[in-house]
Amino acid sequence: MSTTAPSSAVLDDLKAAMGSGGWTQDPDVVAPFLTEWRNRWTGNTPILLTPRSTEEVAHAVAICAREGVAITPQGGGTGLVGGQVPFGEVLLSLKKMRAIRDVTPLDDAMTVEAGLTLLEAQQAATAAGRYFPLSLAAEGSATIGGVISTNAGGTQVLRYGMMRDLVLGIEAVMPNAEVFNGLKRLRKDNTGYDLKQLLIGAEGTLGVVTAATLKLFPIMRSRAVAIVGLETAAASVELLARAKAETGGGVEAFELMKRLGMELVLKNIPDTREPLESTPGWYVLIEIASGTPGGAEAQLERLLEVAFEEGLINDAAIAQNDAQRAAFWRLREEHSAALKPEGGGWKHDVSVPISRIADFIDEASAAVDR
Known part of the structure; x- marks a missing residue:
């Protein structure tokens, strides 16, 4: 779909939909959201939206969809390939959606909003006597929405799998502004297509993840x-x-x-x-x-x-x-x-079969040398 720059009327609609404190055009406030962590890419945006609820996200998406205006969703901004940097699009940050909606140790599950950091999710699980295993260097800044949208692997991937293996359910705002209510906590669910898997790893292109139900595990002794x-x-x-x-x-x-x-x-x-x-x-x-x-x-x-x-x-x-x-x-x-x-x-996140890792390193190193 072709996109257009938002007109002043569209920006006014977005401001009204977000309400006081839900948007900013202050260059000093917006600046940290525009630059990749290593300062390799710096973008621009006409407005930064900071919704506080799924409903506000849906309002913003509805306005932009109606007008053909592009959106860049952003989590913690810790990516190293520039995918979170807007270049003229409306910037949508989920950082204010940080609620822990529910923790249920008996189900080994918890439901959290997308702006919660990975570290905060780990701490919430620990407080309930459970363990959330996804861990990576940027966990103090990376958000749940971000690690879902990038299908992060982390350092415990050998034992617990990728992020898609740790998600039981998802709530998301779709491109037409409808809300996908998929916050299930079932391990076994044969009721139909597992639509959440389309959103995991989609980099925000198929919808904006607003909340997720995550798998928890026993704490190792x-x-x-x-x-x-x-x-x-x-x-x-x-x-x-x-x-x-x-x-x-x-x-x-x-x-x-x-x-x-x-x-x-x-x-x-x-x-x-x-x-x-x-x-x-x-x-x-x-x-x-x-x-x-x-x-x-x-x-x-x-x-x-x-x-x-x-x-x-x-x-x-x-x-x-x-x-x-x-x-x-x-x-x-x-x-x-x-x-x-x-x-x-x-930076490359390359996957090869374990048995071929050494061969890949040798061949890739030789190619770089050449």
């Missing part, structure tokens, strides 16, 4: 983290297979990092330190969780013993407390921030 050193990426693939076998599926995170990335973190991020005595070509951060007290620690120690014996790793450090665990994770999570001072970099 033990958790263990280590960073290990390897000589090749191929060894990490073998190590992952061994880790899955030794833990019976207890691997929650397995993050491969190249020496160059670690060097940039140590150079550009304050209060970081080399985690190993050696300086291997590759690092893997491993996190194991178990429902048994002490189980994760025992599984991790057994895994590392076998990995040393089989020559898969040549160095390792186990986090001894929560502070060390956080320090290890910081080395992984600060990679994007560590790249920023070095200049622009292309």
